[in-house]
């Protein structure tokens with residue numbers, strides 16, 4: 162007689178789900194578990210999505226490997242052969258430039274040595290202190306940074322004769338700090354940096370070493386994981402609508418509203434985003450963007466889901482070209498390369514739309530490229546998704562015309578943008594620890610259900626619903642490597658259970 166293998170259904174074919182599947186499929190020489198991955202969409206990768214735009218390889222989602230020393234994602238990219246540059250140019254293939262053009266709206270170039278760099282140095286030192294757990298005062302990160310700038314300005318010897326210049330400097334410095342705050346918003350996905358918990362920043366970790374992009378595209382990492390799974394392991398177009406998990410020993414996963422399509426499993430590993438989980442615990446969750454849990458998720462899990470932050474971050478790619486009016490002849494000199502533009506908004510130019518003002522920079526994806534990139538966060542990111550292309554182009558054009566000194570010389574030809582906020586399968590981009598939450602909530606996110614001892618014998622109850630995904634990792638949350646490590650963790654939890 163052949164013993165029945167435990168059946169594991171993994172919900173979501175992002176990095177976390179595929180990694181868990183990979184590990185479980187390999188267990189016991191491939192014989193220990195009956196594994197399937199159910200994915201609502203018709204592609205693997207989730208928030209990893211490589212695309213092409215204007216002859217360039219671009220990432221619509223995950224972009225960086227955040228520290229290469231010891232990163233499992235970097236190792237996977239190497240194994241996938243994705244680290245070797247091939248024909249297509251790709252984002253940040255040349256690293257970061259030493260010099261950028263920092264300007265204010267109105268086209269005033271900010272003095273790099275006297276003003277821009279000192280404020281950047283201050284911001285970086287303060288964030289390093291926060292990440293080393295050395296920041297004091299509690300509350301949110303925005304107030305912490307603003308306190309730092311006020312102290313810096315107060316410590317500067319006032320030059321009696323230069324009162325006006327000093328005031329002007331202060332205004333520009335405030336705008337520069339707001340620019341760095343916008344950068345930090347994009348890094349963390351916190352719409353309001355006042356809502357990003359300062360103490361929790363001390364727990365967040367990247368891997369050591371360089372931060373790099375993947376020449377062959379992030380999606381190659383995903384393809385590599387899928388290729389290593391037995392054929393048919395990943396089943397596409399299956400959207401989990403309801404999970405019945407209260408009746409031991411099995412769970413029932415429903416994929417149609419009328420209950421017509423259901424799969425039974427001994428264990429479910431849920432890897433959907435924190436955004437989908439938030440929608441699922443919301444009182445007015447509609448059937449289309451939520452998973453119904455029967456019984457409802459326990460209070461400790463609901464509280465953690467509600468307290469943690471999950472923000473929207475979108476990338477906007479623009480193809481730019483020199484404005485013909487200004488090429489040669491009477492129009493003036495042909496333009497140089499599109500600059501690495503860092504934008505300090507003072508609010509002086511009313512024709513720049515509000516949704517552009519939370520953007521730190523517009524930079525070519527590599528030096529000399531005709532494709533430029535800007536990152537949007539929170540309200541601005543969500544609004545960007547609602548606008549027609551022409552309106553986005555007009556808004557960006559007004560911004561460039563205002564910031565680039567001299568006559569306007571660059572024209573935005575066409576654009577491509579991501580849409581993570583309104584996509585019902587994500588409902589945002591990545592997680593952060595909000596004020597009022599803590600690293601403990603990330604641990605609670607990772608706890609399997611049911612919690613506590615079994616009623617039958619008082620021993621720990623078998624894990625029936627397990628949770629993986631970037632928002633379940635206490636120190637690496639928000640990244641692809643958090644997703645990877647969480648997938649390994651939950652596969653190991655099952656291996657341990659059956660050992």
Ligand SMILES: Cc1cc2nc3c(=O)[nH]c(=O)nc-3n(C[C@H](O)[C@H](O)[C@H](O)COP(=O)(O)OP(=O)(O)OC[C@H]3O[C@@H](n4cnc5c(N)ncnc54)[C@H](O)[C@@H]3O)c2cc1C
Nearest residue numbers: 173175176177201207208223224225401630631640641644
């Ligand atoms: C714009 C952007 C930039 C980023 N930049 C970086 C970066 O530079 N570096 C980095 O490390 N990380 C970055 N990230 C974050 C990184 O992409 C994620 O942390 C990681 O990919 C999450 O993987 P996951 O497996 O946890 O979740 P997901 O990738 O969200 O996978 C979950 C899967 O579940 C599926 N699903 C959802 N609902 C259901 C359902 N009801 N039934 C069945 N399937 C369902 C989804 O379709 C998805 O495929 C970025 C993300 C975004 C959006």
